[in-house]
Amino acid sequence: MALAPGRPPPLEGRPGDRHEVCSPRGPADLMMLPNRVLLADDDLEVRRGVEELLVPLGLEFLHAESGPEALQIALARLSTLALMVLDVHMPGCTGLEVLSRLRGQVRGLSVPCIFYSGEAGEGLQRQAIDAGAWAFLRKPVQPEVLRIEVRRALDFVRGERSPAPDQWR
16 A cells, blocks of 8 residues: 555554554653753853752753843744743843743744743733743742742643643733
């Protein structure tokens, strides 16, 4: 039987049978899920600390030390990103501007973004949420709070849970 180029061979079985290669949450689906996190902060030690906290979750990391570098990496690697964790204040442009520019260039952007900042003002937090942030955390970030927010965002990306109200725009 000749197959059209690029088409997989048909699966054997009856219509409606569940096959491992196409079943939701089967091994093939899990391998296809993005598992990279973009960490953007101008402080290398902070990036290393965040990565160290999140490594046990089985993630890979891409690092950026400025807003423009974060934007460049996000645009180049968008299909492999599960999550972005951005400092609000970075050289070149803020984390908020990174997300805004991404949303302007990528229709239907669905990569959650967690912001953190040493600035604790309610106005900045509201700006981040209005810009589409998944969460806004204050520095120093509490390790367990960061892990909880990251897991919640990853669950959403993987379709395992819906977002909390007012957390995803």
